[in-house]
Amino acid sequence: MRHAPVPAVPFPGPVPRRCALLCGALVLVTSCGWGMGDGGAESGGRPGAPTGVTAEAGSATTVHVMWNAVDGVETYEVHRGGTLVEEVPASDRMVDVTRLRPSTAYAFTVRARDAGGRLGPHSREVRATTPAAVADDSAPTRPGSTRGRAAGSRAVQLTWSAATDDRAVVSYDVYQSDAKVHSVGGGQTAAVVTGLRAGTRYSFTVRARDAADNVSPSGATVRITTPGSDDGSATAPEALRAASHKADGAYYIDLTWVPPRTDGVVTEYRIHLDGRPATSLVYGGDAPRDRAEYSFYAGRRSGVTHRVRVRARLSDGTWGGFSDERKVTTGDGG
Template identity: 85%
Template sequence: MRHVPAPAVPAPASVLRRCALFCGALVLVTSCGWGTGDDSDDTGGMPGAPTGVSAQAGSATTVHVMWNAVDGVETYEIYRGGTLVKKVPASDRMVDVTRLRPSTGYAFTVRARDAAGRLGPRSREVRATTPTAVADDAAPTRPRSAHGRAAGSRAAQLTWSAATDDRGVVSYDILQGDTKVHSVGGAQTAAVVTGLRAGTRYSFTIRARDAADNVSPASATVRLTTPGTDDGRATAPTALRTASHHADGAYYIDLSWVPPRTDGAITEYQIHLDGRPATSLVYGGDAPRERAEYSFYAGSRAGVTHRVRVRARLSDGTWGGFSDERKVTTGGDG
């Protein structure tokens, strides 16, 4: 959780109580006032815990660990139990942990470290069990009937027919070009690859892997293009509306917007006020899909004009594009 500084003009106690009650309807609101930092993702706190962490046995001696991106980090650290086993740069969101024992259960967590050396909290713990080792020199057959489609502007849905192996397929590797970007269990014949860019061409192949780490030939290449343009509009909230109301001696800014149409529900938003991060909110339970609404404290003075814009955290952990900026005046119409 990242905190932003409190507003320059303290809110009255009744306003703070009102803000606290509203924040209780959500899982998290970092501040009900506006911040004083610069126009960046980092609002001064240490990195957050990586989300979306998963672990999948890749063979009798390897486990594939994946996670969502965290803003403002320089490296990720992967732990097996309490032992640091891998460090990878911020551009990576997956790693193969090797030299493991067959038929053994393992627990993994991931932590993010920023350029200042601050180490964030551990992710939730995920577990995987390596299969039994077997004497096997034969690779699985090639996965066939590979197909793919864009799932929104930031993800791709891939499917294929199961490969065969004399000892059984343990996992499938998904490659983008020559780089492994995803892995799923041997019983699966579909995968969603996230973290893509809008309006971009991609090529994927799939390889089957058995417990002895024998790898099949690559499937036929799946080529697809994500829709939209890479200017952020495809992932930006739309139809942002602003207004202001007065209550208990203070002014509030009222916002509503249409969530971006992306793969997965949008549960977190960040509001920028006058070019700076002002407040963040995370919805608990069912996140709004048709129109989201939010109201926050804006001081005690009437006639103050502010610029407001909103962006969403996407299902892959990255921030989407900003909505169009709107002006709102306290005590006036939006």
């Protein structure tokens, strides 16, 4: 059943879900890369196996699992041994597997499922061992000296100085705005976040975590603008149509459009009316893929001409390009 869209103003913060681990001498591991997948389905039409799968203990009871995108999928399944433990939407390439045992070795694989329900093969198996549990009420100190720079038009490189803890720092969580996008081991103090857009401003923070899941305050915010430009055409909704109808003495504007073909499923749109934001439209878990529609109140006067356009919030938390603008006059067609 289709969830009814819910107006939501102001819109929520970004929820980017892509990054890659930077190990040792800044070697990029494409573990959550956008556009770094296997390139398509296998023979027989099934999705391919996810690549770049990594697992890193986040605390004594959690492991952070990441992988690359697979084209044309709807969900990912994360398996611990032979048990399905998480299902993740296509817009995400990471998950924290929780409720694990301390001091225990675990093996994980990931499978992709397409819109037709076809499952691809398991990825290669990756392993992680949770540290011992400790009685600890003290959070680590905040990471210091956080710095960043653009690494091309679609990635940024982050570094920070190590936090301290009365026991040990087990992991660092990387946030883009207020959304966690990555986790690295406690011995690492660098990461590369990928899958970004050219000419776009982003902000990042880092928090330290210990084995007892105590989390530090955020380190300093790093604000970086990726170089280049993006005209938005690749991320704009297409085939926008606008009409009006009358109901109970009032006029409504009826819109339909084709969702942009971007990475992941678009679940939020912003409607602009006469050059200004009018409302946000948020869908549930079954957001439209082929045709979206929305109707909203436009007043009680007939013969009023409005200009309408639509844009989508993308998986990296930024807003995509605007659709072509359409004009609609209240009273025309209804």
